Amino acid sequence: MLAKTRGPVTDLTPRAPVRAAPRPRDGRSSKHVQIRCFTVGRFQVNTYLITDPSTGAAAIVDTGETRELVERLATLEPKPDIRMILLTHGHTDHAGGLTYLQEVYDVPTYLPRAELPLFERLPEQGTWFGAPQLNRPCGRIDHLIDDGAQIQLGALTLRFVSTPGHTPGQGCYVEGGDIIVGDTLFAGSVGRTDFPLSDPALARKSLRRLFELPGELRVHSGHGPVTTLAKELAQNPFLGFLRMERRTA
Numbered sequence: 170m171l172a173k174t175r176g177p178v179t180d181l182t183p184r185a186p187v188r189a190a191p192r193p194r195d196g197r198s199s200k201h202v203q204i205r206c207f208t209v210g211r212f213q214v215n216t217y218l219i220t221d222p223s224t225g226a227a228a229i230v231d232t233g234e235t236r237e238l239v240e241r242l243a244t245l246e247p248k249p250d251i252r253m254i255l256l257t258h259g260h261t262d263h264a265g266g267l268t269y270l271q272e273v274y275d276v277p278t279y280l281p282r283a284e285l286p287l288f289e290r291l292p293e294q295g296t297w298f299g300a301p302q303l304n305r306p307c308g309r310i311d312h313l314i315d316d317g318a319q320i321q322l323g324a325l326t327l328r329f330v331s332t333p334g335h336t337p338g339q340g341c342y343v344e345g346g347d348i349i350v351g352d353t354l355f356a357g358s359v360g361r362t363d364f365p366l367s368d369p370a371l372a373r374k375s376l377r378r379l380f381e382l383p384g385e386l387r388v389h390s391g392h393g394p395v396t397t398l399a400k401e402l403a404q405n406p407f408l409g410f411l412r413m414e415r416r417t418a
């Protein structure tokens with residue numbers, strides 16, 4: 170597969186994460202939103218269940234590439250009232266399980282518009298990475314979203330922030346003090362840009378933009394532990410360019 174320095178299990182995941190990863194945080198919640206993390210599949214991707222406690226309305230963010238998320242959601246009591254599926258980007262570990270979810274949850278599904286060219290290649294993505302068994306059908310997309318799009322989930326309003334680079338249209342979902350970033354940023358690392366349709370220059374631009382958001386935002390990444398923007402700006406070894414730009418600005 171593509172990575173030169175890592176085994177096959179994490180090839181779609183970050184370059185060498187620097188900090189050890191304490192394991193998830195199911196049930197992490199603030200007063201007005203509950204964000205539960207389910208780490209699934211061969212790539213140990215973090216998928217999320219966002220719930221508005223005031224109405225019970227819930228959204229799935231990302232899918233894994235197997236049926237594992239479907240199986241884990243099926244064990245929850247009370248059953249989540251899933252109203253929508255949101256995708257951060259179209260890599261198979263984040264979107265490859267969409268058809269499995271849609272068999273059970275026939276709900277509106279959202280994809281960043283600029284991500285379509287990658288998403289539509291799900292049937293061949295496994296082959297790109299030397300693992301044709303991970304080729305997947307595309308599933309159904311109901312809404313293509315652009316930067317600034319607002320999505321209502323019960324009483325919550327999720328805002329979509331486009332952060333392309335790792336992929337052509339990858340983006341983040343912000344709600345209150347939380348941001349789900351897909352593979353834009355990780356604790357101690359950033360999304361790889363050596364994949365087909367990646368764009369390193371665009372990724373830097375997106376990171377610049379991401380870090381204009383408040384530092385206290387809790388960052389829920391596509392792989393690895395929760396962090397904050399402030400912590401990453403201070404410590405992330407892949408953000409030296411940002412620290413330098415800020416010192417000289």
Ligand SMILES: [Zn+2]
Nearest residue numbers: 181258260352
């Ligand atoms: Zn990815």
